């Protein structure tokens with residue numbers, strides 16, 4: 001049974017990440033065809049600086065394409081993707097949303113953009129496919145420290161890694177890549193491809209659709225949400241945040257505090273730093289926590305203490 005059937009109302013989301021020119025668009029086109037072949041209704045969100053010609057004859061009219069241009073999904077377009085996902089959910093209600101991020105996007109930021117408190121009942125925790133140009137990845141020390149770090153992080157957070165342009169790789173290079181990727185704390189599934197050709201590979205599309213269910217107990221990034229019943233004590237929140245492990249990557253949502261119980265705040269937490277901004281709307285007091293290997297029961301317990309003290 002697909003994830004969609006288990007969670008009737010939620011759209012599955014798959015993010016394609018990987019450095020510039022690695023083969024993401026090529027993979028996207030293949031994934032669309034695979035999904036359609038298996039009867040899934042697909043929507044695409046492209047976030048590219050260039051253009052993308054969907055061959056509508058090939059893909060049919062039932063694949064909706066939303067473009068987020070002239071900005072990056074993980075920074076200036078973060079709010080836009082929330083709007084696009086809401087619209088898709090209400091208007092088209094696809095089974096699967098494929099998101100191709102720009103080559104310079106960090107995958108955690110893209111997951112973050114899709115896991116807003118207002119989206120948690122509409123969107124599954126995204127699964128991530130990393131695409132790399134094998135040769136270029138091996139030569140990543142040639143790039144700046146930041147670029148090299150980004151290329152590594154894109155693979156580190158992927159559930160599946162497509163090692164593309166593999167014809168150009170020697171047997172030793174293949175092995176080097178394999179060893180490096182399999183040494184990750186959460187080793188991804190690896191596939192060597194040319195032109196992102198995933199034919200004959202068992203992953204897509206059903207597995208892509210259900211990957212979160214399969215991997216959520218042991219793999220990569222996860223999310224959880226929690227809704228407070230009313231205002232909370234800010235000092236206790238600060239204490240809670242101080243005790244959080246580094247594996248908590250992001251928290252965001254809406255809160256109210258005892259000192260000012262009528263005022264809603266948009267709360268964001270990243271890299272150990274909390275931010276509070278007054279929010280004019282009266283939003284549900286829900287937060288989303290994104291992290292690696294979340295100890296959900298423990299966190300829920302701590303949040304209950306905040307909620308009820």
Ligand SMILES: Nc1nc2c(ncn2[C@@H]2O[C@H](COP(=O)(O)OP(=O)(O)OP(=O)(O)O)[C@@H](O)[C@H]2O)c(=O)[nH]1
Nearest residue numbers: 019020021022023024025026103164165194195196
């Ligand atoms: N030689 C070779 N070229 C490939 C392969 N896969 C993709 N390409 C070509 O590499 C170029 C980049 O591929 P894309 O699929 O556009 O890559 P992308 O990751 O979407 O690129 P950006 O949009 O720049 O981030 C295109 O000209 C592809 O035809 C491959 O396996 N071998």
